[in-house]
Amino acid sequence: MVKKNKNNNKKLLWIIGIIGLAVVVMCLMSVGKNRHSDSKNAAEDVMKIAADVHKIYANKASYWQLSTKSFFGNDILTKYRYKNNQLINALGKPILIGKGENGDVIMPGEKSFDVVYTDLSAEECVSVAAYRFEQPENLGLLQITIVNGEKSQTFEWGAEDHMLPISRVEAKSFCSSKAKVIWTFE
Numbered sequence: 447m448v449k450k451n452k453n454n455n456k457k458l459l460w461i462i463g464i465i466g467l468a469v470v471v472m473c474l475m476s477v478g479k480n481r482h483s484d485s486k487n488a489a490e491d492v493m494k495i496a497a498d499v500h501k502i503y504a505n506k507a508s509y510w511q512l513s514t515k516s517f518f519g520n521d522i523l524t525k526y527r528y529k530n531n532q533l534i535n536a537l538g539k540p541i542l543i544g545k546g547e548n549g550d551v552i553m554p555g556e557k558s559f560d561v562v563y564t565d566l567s568a569e570e571c572v573s574v575a576a577y578r579f580e581q582p583e584n585l586g587l588l589q590i591t592i593v594n595g596e597k598s599q600t601f602e603w604g605a606e607d608h609m610l611p612i613s614r615v616e617a618k619s620f621c622s623s624k625a626k627v628i629w630t631f632e
Contacts (some may be wrong), residue, residue, distance in 0.1 A: 510556065592625060
């Protein structure tokens, strides 16, 4: 009888172990799906921001005075996420809007603007940089730049090297932690 109880206990432990392993695998799969979904939503936020900026500046000669701060007073942009008086993306990372990697205020006559995602992990950088926008020509996307510390690489339509759209393989070769991705729109 003691032997029978030991065998039953071993079987029970095996079953509990298998169930525990299955739960861990399902949790990891769920986290992976959520990360992919967040990256997709973050990339789609770029598209929405570009469309809204185009609406705001449709009747103006340039993007003069466009900056992240100018978004705070604009009713059209209330649908975006803010945290600590900062515009954030679906990844919870800061968004800058303006000119260059720091989102500087745009000066008179400027015909393009940038949407900048900062503080990205290497995985987040690859996901958003290599995202395939539907009809990017309608957005006026001119280029995408990946910035890693002091190094940067710009991808443009029709370029001989580093051409848009960016492949995941190419994005991986330029993305690292604390990366920035800059989308430039006309």
